Amino acid sequence: MDRIGVRNEALKHSSSPPPLAPPVTCSTSCTETVNGCHEFKISGYSLAKGMGIGKYVASDSFVVGGYTWAIYFYPDGKSVEDHAGYVSVFIALASEGTDVRALFELTLLDQSERQRHKVHSHFLRMLDGGPYTLKYRGSMWGYKRFYKRSLLEGSDYLKDDCLIIKCRVGVVKTNTEGPKTYNIAEPPSNIGQHFGKLLESGKLTDVSFKVDEEVFAAHKVVLAARSPVFKAQLFGPLKDKNTDFIIVEDIEAPAFKVLLHFIYWDSLPDLQELVGLLNSSWASTVMAQHLLAAADRYALERLKLMCEAKLCENVAINNVATTLALAEQHQCEQLRAVCLKFIAVPENLRAVIETEGFNYLRESCPSVITELLRYVASSGDHSFVTSGYGKGNFLDGTDGNGRRVKARLY
Known part of the structure; x- marks a missing residue:
C-alpha cells in the first residue's frame, strides 16, 4: 500500500504542467x-594672409545635432612648425559639450568648370577608427x-581673391527603443471624400461653368489649389x-464633369459605368x-498620366x-x-488605314505619317510599304507622282 501511495504521488507530480518560461523582453x-553642412566663403584672402x-x-x-560649430x-x-608654407583649416565645437562624437x-571648392574639389573626409574612413570625439568646448x-x-x-x-570651404558634420546619436505598448492602425486619408461630398452638396459654391447647355457649380479656392x-x-x-x-468652349459637358470629379475626389469614376453598358469599351476610350x-x-x-495609361491599355484598330x-x-x-x-x-x-481616324491623323499630324513609314521600315517587314498597299501608293494618300489616290487593300 505504501508503495502504491508513493507511485500515485509521483504520478501526481509528473502530470503537473511544466513551469512557465520567463517572459522575453526586447529593445x-x-x-x-545627424548631418548638416555649412559653406564658408573667404573673400579678400590676400588681405588675410600675413595676420600671423x-x-x-x-x-x-x-x-x-544640437551642438554649435x-x-x-x-x-x-x-602652429610654428607648420608655417613653412601651409594653410590650416579646422572645425571647432563652439558650444558646451563633453565627449561629443562626430x-x-x-x-575646398574648385571654382573652375572642372569642379575638381579637394576633399578631406572622415566619413569615408569611419570604419577604420570610428567617429572622432571632442572632449570639451573649443575642441577641434x-x-x-x-x-x-x-x-x-x-x-x-582661389578665384577673385576668394576661397570657398564647405564642411559637413555628422553628430553621432544613440537611441534605445523598447517594445511598443500600443498597436494603432493609421486610417487612410479621406480628404478626397470630404471635398467630393462638398462638390456633391452644391453648398458654398462661388463660380459656375457653362459647358454646352449644362451648368456646373464649384468653389474657386479648390479649383485654384488644384490647377x-x-x-x-x-x-x-x-x-x-x-x-x-x-463659359467653357472646346470641352464636352461629360468630360468637364469628370474633370471636376477628379479635382475634388482626386480619383476617377468608373468610365465604363459612366458612359453606360452599350459599346462601353469604345465610349470609355x-x-x-x-x-x-x-x-x-x-x-x-x-x-493626364492616368488617362495616358488607360489609353495605352485600350489601343485597338478603331481608335489607335x-x-x-x-x-x-x-x-x-x-x-x-x-x-x-x-x-x-x-x-x-492594313486595317487602320481604312478607318476614319487615319484620315484625321493624316490631315492633322502629317509628320507622324513620315515617322510611321520609318517605323515600319525599321521593323524589318518592307513588303507592305513597297507592294502591299496600292502597288506603289504611299501612306500619305499619294502615288509616286504625288497624285491623290484612294486607299485600297489587296
Missing part, C-alpha cells in the same frame, strides 16, 4: 548621424597642413472679367481621350489613329510609342 539600440601664425578667420556659427581658417598656419568632412578637428600655400595661390581654388490654369483664370492679373460665371485633352488644358498632370494624333498634340511620349508599335504590325496597318 533596439539605433546609432546614426595661430590667428584665424572664423565662420559664422551653425548648429548640427564653426570653421577656423588659418592663412599663416596654426564625423567630419572639409572640402582638422588639418594643420590643409593645403600648400604656394600651390593654393596658383590654383582654381495653376484655374488659379490664373480666377485670381491672376489677367483673370476673366466675370469670374462668377464662365473616347471619354479618356477627351479627358486627356482637358487635363492638359488645365495642367492636371496626374490626371485618333489616339496617336492625341498623343502627338499633347506630348504623351509613351502613348505615342505604344500607338506606333501597334500600327506598325502589317495586319494592323
Whole structure:
C-alpha cells in the first residue's frame, strides 16, 4: 500500500504542467548621424594672409545635432612648425559639450568648370577608427597642413581673391527603443471624400461653368489649389472679367464633369459605368481621350498620366489613329510609342488605314505619317510599304507622282 501511495504521488507530480518560461523582453539600440553642412566663403584672402601664425578667420556659427560649430581658417598656419608654407583649416565645437562624437568632412571648392574639389573626409574612413570625439568646448578637428600655400595661390581654388570651404558634420546619436505598448492602425486619408461630398452638396459654391447647355457649380479656392490654369483664370492679373460665371468652349459637358470629379475626389469614376453598358469599351476610350485633352488644358498632370495609361491599355484598330494624333498634340511620349508599335504590325496597318481616324491623323499630324513609314521600315517587314498597299501608293494618300489616290487593300 505504501508503495502504491508513493507511485500515485509521483504520478501526481509528473502530470503537473511544466513551469512557465520567463517572459522575453526586447529593445533596439539605433546609432546614426545627424548631418548638416555649412559653406564658408573667404573673400579678400590676400588681405588675410600675413595676420600671423595661430590667428584665424572664423565662420559664422551653425548648429548640427544640437551642438554649435564653426570653421577656423588659418592663412599663416596654426602652429610654428607648420608655417613653412601651409594653410590650416579646422572645425571647432563652439558650444558646451563633453565627449561629443562626430564625423567630419572639409572640402575646398574648385571654382573652375572642372569642379575638381579637394576633399578631406572622415566619413569615408569611419570604419577604420570610428567617429572622432571632442572632449570639451573649443575642441577641434582638422588639418594643420590643409593645403600648400604656394600651390593654393596658383590654383582654381582661389578665384577673385576668394576661397570657398564647405564642411559637413555628422553628430553621432544613440537611441534605445523598447517594445511598443500600443498597436494603432493609421486610417487612410479621406480628404478626397470630404471635398467630393462638398462638390456633391452644391453648398458654398462661388463660380459656375457653362459647358454646352449644362451648368456646373464649384468653389474657386479648390479649383485654384488644384490647377495653376484655374488659379490664373480666377485670381491672376489677367483673370476673366466675370469670374462668377464662365463659359467653357472646346470641352464636352461629360468630360468637364469628370474633370471636376477628379479635382475634388482626386480619383476617377468608373468610365465604363459612366458612359453606360452599350459599346462601353469604345465610349470609355473616347471619354479618356477627351479627358486627356482637358487635363492638359488645365495642367492636371496626374490626371493626364492616368488617362495616358488607360489609353495605352485600350489601343485597338478603331481608335489607335485618333489616339496617336492625341498623343502627338499633347506630348504623351509613351502613348505615342505604344500607338506606333501597334500600327506598325502589317495586319494592323492594313486595317487602320481604312478607318476614319487615319484620315484625321493624316490631315492633322502629317509628320507622324513620315515617322510611321520609318517605323515600319525599321521593323524589318518592307513588303507592305513597297507592294502591299496600292502597288506603289504611299501612306500619305499619294502615288509616286504625288497624285491623290484612294486607299485600297489587296
